[in-house]
Amino acid sequence: MNTGFDRRRLPIGVFDSGVGGLTVLNELRRLLPQESLIYLGDTARVPYGTKSSLSVTRYAEQAARLLIERQVKLLVIACNTASAVAVEPLTLRFPGVPVVGVIEPGARACCAETRSGHVGVIATESTVNNLAYQKAILAQRPDIRIRAQGCSLFVSLAEEGWHDGELVEQIVARCMAPLLDEAEGDAGIDTLVLGCTHFPALKGAIARVVGEGVRLVDSAVTTSKVVREHLIERGLDRPESETGHVSFLVTDGPERFARVASYFFDEQVNAAQVELVDLQHFATA
Amino acid sequence: MNTGFDRRRLPIGVFDSGVGGLTVLNELRRLLPQESLIYLGDTARVPYGTKSSLSVTRYAEQAARLLIERQVKLLVIACNTASAVAVEPLTLRFPGVPVVGVIEPGARACCAETRSGHVGVIATESTVNNLAYQKAILAQRPDIRIRAQGCSLFVSLAEEGWHDGELVEQIVARCMAPLLDEAEGDAGIDTLVLGCTHFPALKGAIARVVGEGVRLVDSAVTTSKVVREHLIERGLDRPESETGHVSFLVTDGPERFARVASYFFDEQVNAAQVELVDLQHFATA
Numbered sequence: 145m146n147t148g149f150d151r152r153r154l155p156i157g158v159f160d161s162g163v164g165g166l167t168v169l170n171e172l173r174r175l176l177p178q179e180s181l182i183y184l185g186d187t188a189r190v191p192y193g194t195k196s197s198l199s200v201t202r203y204a205e206q207a208a209r210l211l212i213e214r215q216v217k218l219l220v221i222a223c224n225t226a227s228a229v230a231v232e233p234l235t236l237r238f239p240g241v242p243v244v245g246v247i248e249p250g251a252r253a254c255c256a257e258t259r260s261g262h263v264g265v266i267a268t269e270s271t272v273n274n275l276a277y278q279k280a281i282l283a284q285r286p287d288i289r290i291r292a293q294g295c296s297l298f299v300s301l302a303e304e305g306w307h308d309g310e311l312v313e314q315i316v317a318r319c320m321a322p323l324l325d326e327a328e329g330d331a332g333i334d335t336l337v338l339g340c341t342h343f344p345a346l347k348g349a350i351a352r353v354v355g356e357g358v359r360l361v362d363s364a365v366t367t368s369k370v371v372r373e374h375l376i377e378r379g380l381d382r383p384e385s386e387t388g389h390v391s392f393l394v395t396d397g398p399e400r401f402a403r404v405a406s407y408f409f410d411e412q413v414n415a416a417q418v419e420l421v422d423l424q425h426f427a428t429a
Numbered sequence: 430m431n432t433g434f435d436r437r438r439l440p441i442g443v444f445d446s447g448v449g450g451l452t453v454l455n456e457l458r459r460l461l462p463q464e465s466l467i468y469l470g471d472t473a474r475v476p477y478g479t480k481s482s483l484s485v486t487r488y489a490e491q492a493a494r495l496l497i498e499r500q501v502k503l504l505v506i507a508c509n510t511a512s513a514v515a516v517e518p519l520t521l522r523f524p525g526v527p528v529v530g531v532i533e534p535g536a537r538a539c540c541a542e543t544r545s546g547h548v549g550v551i552a553t554e555s556t557v558n559n560l561a562y563q564k565a566i567l568a569q570r571p572d573i574r575i576r577a578q579g580c581s582l583f584v585s586l587a588e589e590g591w592h593d594g595e596l597v598e599q600i601v602a603r604c605m606a607p608l609l610d611e612a613e614g615d616a617g618i619d620t621l622v623l624g625c626t627h628f629p630a631l632k633g634a635i636a637r638v639v640g641e642g643v644r645l646v647d648s649a650v651t652t653s654k655v656v657r658e659h660l661i662e663r664g665l666d667r668p669e670s671e672t673g674h675v676s677f678l679v680t681d682g683p684e685r686f687a688r689v690a691s692y693f694f695d696e697q698v699n700a701a702q703v704e705l706v707d708l709q710h711f712a713t714a
Contacts, residue, residue: 187480188474188480188484189473189474190479194475194588194682194685195472195473195681195682196681196682196685198681199473199681199682296585296589297585297586297589297591299585300581300582300584300585301582303479304581304582306582311599311600311603314596314599315596315600318596396480396481396484397479397480397481397484424709
């Protein structure tokens with residue numbers, strides 16, 4: 145009889161400011177159905193995209209502490225704003241647990257996708273301002289020209305369920321106008337990175353605004369692949385014959401979370417399954 | 430020589446989730462230029478309008494503790510969401526400091542304004558759901574018919590500087606459609622309460638959408654009058670010959686606060702004047 149503790153059966157921790165990271169959870173479920181997942185949404189402090197790097201780093205550390213206490217084998221920061229500032233601090237602080245962000249995989253996909261070498265990035269104000277995508281893309285391909293545009297308003301649209309239709313397209317067009325105008329004089333971008341996990345909800349409207357010649361890159365797919373690589377490398381991947389389970393933690397409003405989750409996640413979420421947790425106990429220095 | 434401590438010279442504390450309460454600060458400056466004011470914006474946790482009553486009450490208590498430590502003589506909750514849940518708990522917890530919210534004064538103005546007895550209220554999701562305005566209005570005039578509509582998206586529009594123009598009017602019209610459609614079958618509302626301190630920034634667009642027959646009620650003006658009454662009643666009003674001073678505290682991003690403040694506050698705010706504070710030290714049970 146084998147009574148040994150099997151680390152491969154431990155869950156993967158997925159952390160986001162709220163519901164946006166559920167687009168990443170979807171892809172993880174699709175690629176790794178055998179893995180169990182704990183999703184933590186910091187709904188008490190959402191959104192992160194308009195907050196300072198210092199605050200976002202602190203929030204990410206608190207979230208990581210809670211997930212590590214729940215014995216996750218790997219940590220996914222399923223939020224661009226938090227990935228932009230917290231991957232390195234978390235990796236240093238918790239050396240025993242691999243940390244995967246969404247920006248590095250998103251940049252990788254973008255570099256693989258572009259033909260013209262001219263790309264656009266839309267993200268929250270904070271992600272654009274700290275140049276996270278610009279740096280990650282240029283580190284891989286210094287020849288690429290990048291236009292970045294803050295579109296914080298898309299987060300509210302996504303959460304309110306305004307995903308499609310003429311009015312949404314008009315709003316999207318206005319938010320993205322500076323990026324498109326600028327790019328046009330330059331023969332135009334051929335690839336657009338959706339640099340916020342909320343934005344895939346508006347994918348249809350965004351695609352119509354940018355036109356057929358522009359490919360949209362959503363980092364969720366690439367992130368899942370990077371997670372699988374990490375697991376395999378460390379011998380932490382669970383056998384494919386097993387079945388994973390998903391659980392949800394939020395810092396505020398389980399009912400609202402369950403309701404809004406349906407815009408981003410393909411599986412049904414019931415409020416009764418969503419556990420309310422407090423991150424303030426995990427205050428950092 | 431009078432060396433006695435003069436409580437009348439103490440500042441008034443004004444608290445909001447972020448920048449919206451600056452519309453209330455404007456009116457306080459206008460009516461009571463002799464009073465000093467400390468404005469606290471909880472920008473690390475903004476917005477409150479989509480968060481639970483429990484969290485918002487806790488945040489309001491932390492803010493009140495910090496302001497009372499700074500020796501304010503009166504506390505204004507310049508946020509509808511927080512006023513809806515926290516006026517009573519704060520009054521009980523801090524009996525020495527009068528607490529004024531914006532809902533009661535807003536309801537009072539609405540009751541005085543309506544002729545037809547049929548009014549509308551637009552507010553955040555949370556304020557609408559906890560029936561705060563509905564209760565406050567009916568307590569004064571049980572004959573009034575009220576239609577309430579959540580318009581959380583207006584908060585982002587206001588903060589992004591999208592205040593006017595055709596597209597903004599289209600968004601406003603779509604958000605308010607359920608309220609207006611419903612009201613129309615009923616001979617229409619004649620008064621509309623702007624039940625969120627962010628909404629006065631969109632006043633022009635809202636006015637055009639509802640049409641000339643509808644008066645807009647912004648609780649900031651009435652709230653200032655209630656503050657003055659409280660001060661006079663308690664002998665805490667500062668002589669009109671003196672000059673008040675305004676200072677700002679935020680829990681995140683002084684630079685962003687100073688920039689966005691210009692949409693809501695008539696005086697210039699420099700980031701250097703904005704002090705960063707931490708409310709987590711004031712954690713409540």
